[in-house]
Amino acid sequence: MSDLDPRTKIVSILCLSTLAVFLNEPWPLLLLFVFTLLILLFLRINFFRITMRFKKLLPLLLLMLIIQSIFTAGGEVLISFHDINILTSNGINSALCILFRLLTLFSSAMIIMTSSSKDYVLALTQLKIPYEIAFMVLVALRFLPIFIEEIKDTLVAIQLRGVDLQRIPWRHKIKFYTRFLAPLLSRVMLKAHQLAITMEARAFRVYRRRTYLRLLQYSVADYVVMVFFAIATIVVLARDFLY
Amino acid sequence: MFSANGFILRVLSVKRGWLMAYIELENVTFCYPGQSRPVLRDINLSIYKEGVTAITGANGSGKTTFSKLLIGILTPTKGWIKLNGQLLTSLTLAQIGRRIGYVFQNPGKQLFCETVEEEIAFGVRNLGLGLSTDQVAQKVRMVLDYFELTRYAQVYPLSLSAGEKRRLAIAAVFVLEPDLLLLDEPTTGLDPYRKKLLGDYLDKVIAAKRGVVIISHDQKFISRYATRLIKLQEGQFVEE
Ligand SMILES: Nc1ncnc2c1ncn2[C@@H]1O[C@H](COP(=O)(O)OP(=O)(O)OP(=O)(O)O)[C@@H](O)[C@H]1O
Numbered sequence: 352m353s354d355l356d357p358r359t360k361i362v363s364i365l366c367l368s369t370l371a372v373f374l375n376e377p378w379p380l381l382l383l384f385v386f387t388l389l390i391l392l393f394l395r396i397n398f399f400r401i402t403m404r405f406k407k408l409l410p411l412l413l414l415m416l417i418i419q420s421i422f423t424a425g426g427e428v429l430i431s432f433h434d435i436n437i438l439t440s441n442g443i444n445s446a447l448c449i450l451f452r453l454l455t456l457f458s459s460a461m462i463i464m465t466s467s468s469k470d471y472v473l474a475l476t477q478l479k480i481p482y483e484i485a486f487m488v489l490v491a492l493r494f495l496p497i498f499i500e501e502i503k504d505t506l507v508a509i510q511l512r513g514v515d516l517q518r519i520p521w522r523h524k525i526k527f528y529t530r531f532l533a534p535l536l537s538r539v540m541l542k543a544h545q546l547a548i549t550m551e552a553r554a555f556r557v558y559r560r561r562t563y564l565r566l567l568q569y570s571v572a573d574y575v576v577m578v579f580f581a582i583a584t585i586v587v588l589a590r591d592f593l594y
Numbered sequence: 595m596f597s598a599n600g601f602i603l604r605v606l607s608v609k610r611g612w613l614m615a616y617i618e619l620e621n622v623t624f625c626y627p628g629q630s631r632p633v634l635r636d637i638n639l640s641i642y643k644e645g646v647t648a649i650t651g652a653n654g655s656g657k658t659t660f661s662k663l664l665i666g667i668l669t670p671t672k673g674w675i676k677l678n679g680q681l682l683t684s685l686t687l688a689q690i691g692r693r694i695g696y697v698f699q700n701p702g703k704q705l706f707c708e709t710v711e712e713e714i715a716f717g718v719r720n721l722g723l724g725l726s727t728d729q730v731a732q733k734v735r736m737v738l739d740y741f742e743l744t745r746y747a748q749v750y751p752l753s754l755s756a757g758e759k760r761r762l763a764i765a766a767v768f769v770l771e772p773d774l775l776l777l778d779e780p781t782t783g784l785d786p787y788r789k790k791l792l793g794d795y796l797d798k799v800i801a802a803k804r805g806v807v808i809i810s811h812d813q814k815f816i817s818r819y820a821t822r823l824i825k826l827q828e829g830q831f832v833e834e
């Protein structure tokens with residue numbers, strides 16, 4: 352009972368992010384965030400890793416508090432400087448909304464990581480999406496970190512040969528990056544090409560029908576979660592559109 | 595456990611009081627984020643700007659990780675590393691690169707220019723060695739010649755063969771004449787003749803009172819050129 356079906360996870364992420372976008376009061380958003388955390392807890396995600404990521408968001412929140420206060424009219428003025436309202440209750444409200452919204456979006460995205468990519472290919476194919484496409488989506492997703500890794504390596508190599516990237520001005524930096532983009536891209540293309548060859552060498556797409564080692568099956572928990580999410584989302588959306 | 599080489603080196607370093615450690619590691623522990631078992635544990639080691647220090651160890655024992663710590667790509671989880679008396683964390687990669695020349699285990703990763711010639715010239719121009727255009731060109735020509743890359747001067751680096759790529763990566767670092775060379779498995783993919791060429795070059799480097807650290811599984815090469823041998827075992831160094 353410690354895991355949900357990948358399809359359920361996809362649906363929950365869709366619902367959670369829809370809710371996060373449509374709700375616009377701090378309390379319901381906080382509730383949504385807590386709920387997302389509970390799901391993560393249920394899926395046994397490392398809580399520490401999550402909090403580490405959120406720490407970086409704190410300065411952003413403070414900035415938001417002030418910006419929202421300055422530009423949102425109304426509410427009680429708590430701190431002001433000359434004619435400018437630095438902190439207002441409305442500002443705090445909308446900043447909190449944004450915070451909880453971001454937190455919910457981030458942590459719901461983390462639900463994805465609790466299943467292996469193989470499971471998602473299976474899930475997509477069982478949702479009647481052609482295997483080739485499901486697989487390609489996955490490879491594309493997997494390529495992103497590889498691409499980032501390549502960029503990092505190149506930057507390290509450039510710095511080790513005497514370029515102080517931190518110290519050169521922005522204008523030059525951009526010129527610099529564009530100069531190394533071509534070799535970088537060609538390296539990534541080379542990797543993609545190699546991947547295509549190894550896939551064909553391992554008989555990708557040789558047979559029309561693939562057989563799968565495993566079939567995904569919904570459990571009771573999956574049904575409960577899905578129904579709950581469907582109802583919650585519909586209620587919120589209906590409330591938004593009707594009133 | 596004294597071996598002749600290690601013993602002689604230690605006697606030498608005691609006798610010549612001025613021979614300061616070029617790189618100094620104290621209680622260095624390193625653990626990749628998200629892993630529970632550290633790759634390197636409590637390492638205390640001095641590396642001198644003299645002779646060839648060879649590092650061996652089984653696959654996955656942490657040799658490459660160690661070299662990345664020395665060059666500042668990774669920072670120790672615990673402990674500190676000093677380069678020439680300065681904390682490594684206080685230096686930028688560019689400053690470290692001026693003193694240590696690093697050749698990656700996979701040299702393709704450190705080639706980023708449009709031509710072979712450009713690749714070699716890149717560092718020379720950046721390091722501010724105060725050379726004129728002519729001098730740079732001459733230096734590049736010399737290195738191209740030594741590593742027998744002259745006929746590839748205008749070729750795209752990534753289309754070279756594996757051995758040629760490695761030679762180019764080594765050449766691009768050698769041309770900068772760093773105090774210390776740090777080579778991660780430099781002989782992999784080199785033919786016997788090129789290995790000898792590399793070895794001869796190392797001899798020259800040492801004669802010029804600069805140091806070399808090589809990570810290698812190549813027993814023959816090590817026994818021929820190394821003056822100090824250390825083995826990485828279960829996260830710790832054993833001097834041989
Ligand atoms: N980026 C990384 N993230 C997590 N773990 C890593 C990473 N790089 C290496 N490791 C792990 O650290 C250990 C040491 O790796 P390292 O590359 O330093 O070994 P090595 O001694 O250079 O091996 P080889 O002889 O094969 O080159 C390995 O168990 C490896 O799985």
Ligand SMILES: [Mg+2]
Nearest residue numbers: 657658659699
């Ligand atoms: Mg290695």
